[in-house]
Amino acid sequence: MVLKRSFLNKEKTMLSVTCKAPVNIAIIKYWGKRHEELILPINDSISMTLGTNELCAKTTITASEKFQHNRMWLNDEELLFEEDSRLMRCLKGVQRLAHINGSQEASLCWKVHIASRNNFPTAAGLASSAAGYACLVYSLARLYGIPLTEELTTIARQGSGSACRSLFGGFVQWHRGVLDDGSDSVAEPVASAQHWPNMHVLILVVNDERKKTSSTTGMQRSVTTSQLIQHRVDKLVPERIANLKKAIKARDFQSFAEITMKDSNQFHAIALDTYPPCVYMNDVSHAIVNFVHTYNKTTGTVHAAYTFDAGPNACIYVLKENVAKLLAAIQKVFPTDSIDTVEYLRGLAVSPESNIEK
Ligand code: DP6
Numbered sequence: 001m002v003l004k005r006s007f008l009n010k011e012k013t014m015l016s017v018t019c020k021a022p023v024n025i026a027i028i029k030y031w032g033k034r035h036e037e038l039i040l041p042i043n044d045s046i047s048m049t050l051g052t053n054e055l056c057a058k059t060t061i062t063a064s065e066k067f068q069h070n071r072m073w074l075n076d077e078e079l080l081f082e083e084d085s086r087l088m089r090c091l092k093g094v095q096r097l098a099h100i101n102g103s104q105e106a107s108l109c110w111k112v113h114i115a116s117r118n119n120f121p122t123a124a125g126l127a128s129s130a131a132g133y134a135c136l137v138y139s140l141a142r143l144y145g146i147p148l149t150e151e152l153t154t155i156a157r158q159g160s161g162s163a164c165r166s167l168f169g170g171f172v173q174w175h176r177g178v179l180d181d182g183s184d185s186v187a188e189p190v191a192s193a194q195h196w197p198n199m200h201v202l203i204l205v206v207n208d209e210r211k212k213t214s215s216t217t218g219m220q221r222s223v224t225t226s227q228l229i230q231h232r233v234d235k236l237v238p239e240r241i242a243n244l245k246k247a248i249k250a251r252d253f254q255s256f257a258e259i260t261m262k263d264s265n266q267f268h269a270i271a272l273d274t275y276p277p278c279v280y281m282n283d284v285s286h287a288i289v290n291f292v293h294t295y296n297k298t299t300g301t302v303h304a305a306y307t308f309d310a311g312p313n314a315c316i317y318v319l320k321e322n323v324a325k326l327l328a329a330i331q332k333v334f335p336t337d338s339i340d341t342v343e344y345l346r347g348l349a350v351s352p353e354s355n356i357e358k
Contacts, residue, residue, distance in 0.1 A: 003058075005142055014064040015107045017143045021135035022056050023120075023128070024049040024165045025201055025315045027260050027307065028240055029267040030174060032223045032233070037085075038182040039161045042223065043237040046173045046190060046244055047165045048317075050201065057131035059116040059139045067111035074116050074132070081114070086159050090137050093155035098144035105144050112143075129215075133159030134166035153187040162215075169193050171248050173241070191248050198320035202327065204334075206284045206312040215310045218271060218278040225275040232266060253319055257305035260317055261292070264307040271310075282312040284334075291333055292316065295326065 008014040030045035070091065072081040081087050091112070098108055116135065118128050137156040141148065148167060157164035157174070164187040165172040171193075177185030193199075213221075222229050240259055247255035271278040281289075285308055296302045304326050305317040318326050 008062065012106075013066065014062060015105075015110075015143065016060060016062040017139050018058065018060040019135055019139040019142060020052050020056050020058045021131050021138055021166050022050040022052050022054055023131040024162065024172065025307065025317075026162065026165075026309060027171075027256075027317075028237065028244055028263045029309070030161050031267055031270060032219045032229055033161070034176075035180075035182065036220070037089075037158075038185075039157050040182045040185050041161055041174065041176050042229075043233045044173060044176050044241050045162075045165070046171060046241060046248075047162070048171050048199070048201070049166055049169050049193070051193075055118075055120045055131065055203070057116055057118050057128070057135040059114060059132075059135040061112050061114045061136075061139045061143050063107040063110040063112045063143060065106075065110050067113060070111050070113075072114040072116070075118060086133075087136070090133065090155055090159045091140065093158060094137060094140035094144060094146070094152075097141075097151060097155065098146050101146050103144050103146060108144055112140075114139075129160035130162040130166045133163035137163070138167060150186040150188060151183075154182060154185060157182070157185060157187070170195065173245070190245055196248065196251050200318055200320050200323055202314075202316040202318060202323070202330075204288060204314040204316065204330070206282065206288075206314065213278045213280075213310070218274065218280075218310055221276075221278065222270055222274040226270050226273040228273045229270050232270060236266070253305075254302050257296075257302040257317065260305040260307050265289075268308065278310070280310045280312065281308055285312045285314060287334070288314045288316075291330070295329055299325075 003018040003020060005017040008016050024047040026045055026047040028044070028046045030041050030043065032042040034040045034042050070081050072079045072087065079087070095108055098105065114136065116132055118131065120128065134156050137152060137159060138148065141152055146152070153164040153167050156167055165174050167187060168189045169192060171190040172187050173190050174187045175185060240263060243255065244259045247259060268281055271280055289306055292304050292306045295304060303318060303322040307315050307317070316326070
């Protein structure tokens, strides 16, 4: 979503753009790369992007002919931008695409200063890198006047794999692709948020510290040491992707929930099958899993579906009509010191393109 794009001076030598991008919550997890630099995954994944008022990255990029270097600040701390290969690949990738698209923007030759902020804990398993890189790539695209296309997702993917899914709202599939150059490893919308507007997500923040093993390191280790991962990739994920798409299309929460929980469990089983193991969930996370299964049993039908990324925090998919009852049950079972915040997020996502200020 573009908040602002304007020249900061009369001479038009300083252009600035501000955008926002939300996190996405993986339903079928991406875990493992077939190419480290291009960030090509070993399996397809599907996620849901949250709304732009929720867990978001907000990025302002200013380009000026007066700037000497490309620089970036994340949550007010400066990063070594020009030494960071992922950040540089995103910048160069969008500039190359702008050239190919015939962009005449003078700003293409100028250096950039980038300031980005997350309105939630960074690197605590809440998909901060997904929102951050999606926002960076989208802001660069708006800066150079190029549209949001599947090709743009191949650039966001090279910042952080999961970022490519945050460029679109609603339910999004990231295709693993088969080509060596990664040009077919793109993100594609499966269904818009409006297709299933009562789909909501609760985020239970168990712990907002930085995770011990990053997703990048964890998945590298899984690919080289897990004996289960190949079976997941070859046999289980393709069927799961097809069934999940069917469930989304039919707005079938029962099937959606079962696939979501099973895939979260399988991803953490692979993490534990990694050597040395990656332990992302803690005792509270496991208590949440037990709680959800017990809760679903008492309601007589599946009302809630948990999923955990590379951290202990739980994301719970739940339909709007069941949120209040579920929230009350959570607050009864979990003492406030085991879960810092219980945030209720409307899962209604908005496609970035639909919000552009003209
Ligand atoms: C568990 O996208 O953060 O959240 O591509 O190395 O930057 P890199 O990894 P990243 O991994 C996300 C892993 C996950 C599952 C998912 O989002 O699909």
